[in-house]
Amino acid sequence: MNRHDFDRLLQKYLAGDCNEEEARQVEMWSDNVLSNSKIRLDEAEKSRMKRRYWKRISSEVLGKEPLWRRLFFFPQGIAASVLVAGLLAFGIFSYYGQHPKEKMGDRGASGELTTNTQEGIITFQTEGKPQSLTLGDGTLITLGKGSSIRYPAKFDDHLREVYLEGEAFFKVKRDEKKPFLVYSGGLITRVLGTSFNVKSSVKSGKVEVEVVSGSVSVYENNKKQSLQDAVILTPNQKITFEPAKRVMHTELVEEPVFINPPERLSDFIFEDSPITEVVTRLSRHFEVKIQYDSSAFAGCVFNGDLNGLPLHNQLNLICRSINGNVELLGNEYFLRGEGCGDNGK
Template identity: 35%
Template sequence: MYNYIIYRPEELAADPSFRNWKLKGLEEDTHFWNEWVSLHPEKQSDIDKATLLLEAVFETFDQISEADARYEVRQIAAQLSESQMTQDSSHRLVSFSNNLYKLAAVVLLLLLSAGAFLTWKNGQLKPTHADYMAHTEAFEGLLTEIVNTTTTDTTLLFSDSSRVILRAGSRISFQALFSGTNREVFLEGEAEFEVQKNPEKPFLVYSGDLITRVLGTRFRVKQSADGGEIEVEVKTGQVSVSRQGAGSEEGKKYPREIILKPNQQVVYRIKENQFLRGLSETPQPLPEANLQGLMNFKGLPIALVFERLQQAYGIEILYDKDLMKNCFLTASFTDEPLLEKMDLITRTIDATFAEVDGQLVVNSRGCP
């Protein structure tokens, strides 16, 4: 199962299951998406935009392979993000695969005429470097700055023994000795942090419009190249993510903070002032989890099965305990991804599941 909560309209349109629902009305896909939309009403706008895109190009989609369809739609979106596009219509031409020119032309025309609902650089999005400079200018002369100009990751060790992996093309500023009441770090780009615990001195990462607060954990922060999105993903521990100025009159219109637990992530869309919380792309077992001992089930009640999965991955699984009290499972798993495990388990007991707001929700009619 894919983490559709963070999909953009163009990614939804490129998804085979979504297209089967909208273009072919296949029963299984229709059932899944109707249920998914009811659980995620905040995604209705993206669903509508993806549908509009498909309606304009459905004939062409039927003439190309799944791989080509997914590739071309994403290429179109990526090329729309290029800063070379100008007000002169003669410069708006984008090169596409010749055999799929019809698809590209129709989609491009649709996006331009509809006001281009895909996110690309425009005057309403803050450049990432301007955000970074706004954060750091008040500390002029007090910060150490590291810029990763290489093509590989760079690992840094802070004075408190916390560690950061700075991705290629990213930059970070910080006080060498963390002398204030907080350990403050200013990030442009992407980095993964492993923070030493210190309840008396929280660790704060400023990136774009977001502040990520932690006491001790491992997490990742990524700011998109155009500054339009900021993504925070937690590997271990727990963090809170908030919009800067959340206490102001303007900030009161938005969530004060989002709490993230292991294997959860949030994508903050700056233009829409929207937080989208979901599971990590590939949830990983917690460091202390013993998968070999936890993943062998012999006639085990489903409640204990879900309890073991929660222990292993730190992800909450919601289900009706009374309704499923007669459900049992005999199975053995090794290194299968979590969502693959959940798919096999729910199929075995004639149930389904969905990811909702960073949790797994199981739907079942019960077991005889």
């Protein structure tokens, strides 16, 4: 295909008149422009770059004049394919320039992740659906719908600090020399390397931090509070902060998950098992505290299959078999009741 034919193909592509095979040829060509660049781009960056500069290309090429005039009567006879390649190349180098003051993308379609870089600060914002991004230190962040996060283009030598609005799940790359701090809704969440979820609500003003693995330190973002005043959260725990009242509530997440999964299904099938053994096993696998009156339930046993059930349901089944009940207070479960009576061994 000669240059003239390819320019006509670009004309059809921009006008939306290409068939599937013709569109594939143009898209392969634009991919090659990015692939042959000396600047290293990951797939997400390539995708954002292409969306941004095809939008600019359409604006520059089409404008308000008839399509055929814009494509074939450029000043100095510049061909469409040359313009496209030039704009794509310009986009790559301006993105990675030494002075990132340019706005790095307009608000995109629903669900698009948009990026802005200004004065060395990078901002990511989601719209219609959650989106993931990986920071330079290897930390993975999944932003919730309608959320945004800001962080420096380069972390300093001592701290990694990010600023969140909305909700995000963090899987932080461990670095004991550079703690990772999340600022959100009046709280600071500090970790070395772990996974957790932060959610701040503009409507209610509340902030929630839930830990999935490892541990985090959470404290209020003011001059009177510091790391020494932090609340330590471990897996399956969460904290709810109400800025107006300056109150923190520590409790279990709604549905605790296995922290130490059982190796076999048979580990959660019990036959005439002492209640002490059943409760100890649940506590170990979920890493939660379960308190009970050992004297009231002495000699009680449990028979049943607890596989596939949420923790709260498991405890309810156990209590039903020993004439007891379960209550959640803060981050601990309490089993109470009269005991199993004649239903024991």
